[in-house]
Amino acid sequence: MKNSVKVILGAAALGLLASAASAATLDDVKKKGFVQCGVSTGLAGFSAPNDKGDWTGIDADFCRAVAAAVFGDGTKVKFTPLSAKERFTALQSGEIDVLSRNTTWTINRDTALGLNFVGVTYYDGQGFMINAKKLPGVNSALQLSGAAVCVQSGTTTELNLADYFKANKMEYNPVVFEKLEEVNAAYDAGRCDAYTTDQSGLYGIRLTLGAPDDHVVLPEIISKEPLGPAVRQGDDQWYHIVKWTYFALLSAEELGITQANVDEMKNSGSPEIKRVLGTEADTKIGTDLGVSNDWVVNVVKAVGNYGEMFEKNVGAGSPLKIARGINALWTKGGLQYAPPIR
């Protein structure tokens, strides 16, 4: 009897999922008056509370950008902190409109889980950090043969680590802990030679070490972790709005439009800038998308362009001081590339 109940409930749940997915998210969002955005339960530089309790970080700013595109006001956003296990259900069930929570884009999530990733707001990957004083002369992960490596248990990090050392025919000695704080403490106490986790995380962890300058992050990246926002499948309009908000942030940086000069730029002679900022005569770019024509102006006013967002939250303007690296624009040797807004 229990089984039949399960089947009925499961079928009902699937039916509801389908109906939730086909609803017009933009209309719902406009009716609510805010964008409900799923963020992490705390990751330095991506989504973390400041002293006032407001969410800061790249992921949080992206949500503000979406709100600015829809409402012309970056403050019309509400954040839902989600644990890693809850995040997809929250999106599927309609509890949130955008999932902007340092989530890796994979084919499984794109297909089986019914999500649509809009792009990659941060190219991350698993890296290594070592104590340069303890291991002088090591400047590549390939020299780590025989090393004790601190790693958090039950994560893909642990599996990637095993794959990497096996592929390179190297020995290693994993020092595994359950809690992040424990891994940090063990590494700081010198119980292992190297620490491995996502590179963006390594920079945050470095700040909590006794002597941060002794520690260097090695250049090797042993896994691809493209982090990006996602929306529900089955609502193309909302998917386009979120996707093009991301492209707008990139285009603004490429064209030199910043938070400070966006109003002057509206009078720029360049047809491309005019097109992007919606000052071209008879433009329909914004309205075709389902937002106002000055949507890019609103986005940049709210959070700045992509480069500003990066520097403020994780780059030189933040304690993390992560270099742009592959997150630079394609014109500067990075991977960030936006199709033209025209």
Next chain:
Amino acid sequence: MQKHDLSYVRAELAAAEPAPAGVTGLGAWVRKNLFATPFDSALTLLGLLVVAFVIPPFINWAFISAQWTGTDRTFCSTIAQGGIQPDGWSGACWAFVNAKFSQFMFGRYPAEEHWRLILTVIMLVVLLVPMMIPRIPRKGLNAILLFGVFPIVAYILMSGGWFGLPHVETPLWGGLLVTLVLSFVGITVSLPLGIVLALGRRSKMPVVKMICVIFIEAVRGIPLVTVLFMASVMFPLFLPAGMTFDKLLRALIGVALFASAYMAEVVRGGLQAIPKGQYEGADSLGLSYWQKTGLIVLPQALKLVIPGIVNTFIGLFKDTSLVYIIGMFDLLGVVRLNFSDASWASPQTPISGLVFAGFVFWLFCFGMSRYSIYMERRLDTGHKR
């Protein structure tokens, strides 16, 4: 009466001699309690050694070297770490706790509405303190106010939406506020519900008995983490699209039902300890089932299981931290959430935050435990061995 003239017998009692110098005073106490045997002496010395090793560094870390004020991580890190403290410095970063204090207490509740929470706490204290002091009369009225009127008023005050108070959604609630809401509701629901379940389990009516047994055993067989997870992750999938239950409410119901099952077993233990004669005596007086239970059995049974009840309360209070895994932030959750704030990241930040959270938890749990000892002594009218 015959009169004796026994002059060698004392007519009055001799004045008591003072106790020998060897058994009174500080020296004797120390000898008796700390150095009675060589083994005791060794243990005492070992204990003193541990204290001498642990306490001064802790006092130094927590008070003398501690950084009390500051605006960001530079105040709590050494020069090598990019801060202002001399190299080799190690002290508590109370500046972090200070800067985040309102978050630790209220979560992301808007600052201009904090007065509503403070007013609620004042109301709770005003109602709870007289309730807990046995001398103060009018317990019935007090109980109605505390358990009937107060929750409604508190809900309206904290949640808002009525009487011109702006609505504050529960995702903004956090910190000690969530810990207290969860444990207050958990405690006030689980005790009566637990008593009902315990009585039901001992009932002679088969259906009632079966329902109670199934509920208790099912809930006790599932970890609280699973209950919270079901409430948070699975439950929304079964609801019609767009219909969402408040997450805090879901957690509240989960925690309250969970605690009730445990409470039921504690109370059942008390019920079973009441001698059969008490039941039979009540029956022979012609009391009805409810009179018998309410006047004879429960007062004795509950008194017996006060330690068990308070144990469950304290466990519940600490278990509230588990809501962290469903993306809600109780006191511990908020403290840990703020470790991710890069502008405060320093080696001292996590330990300072955790020491603070531990201290607050200890204050509440120790308070509950002392009060339960006081109640036990007061209600101690026999049975004590």
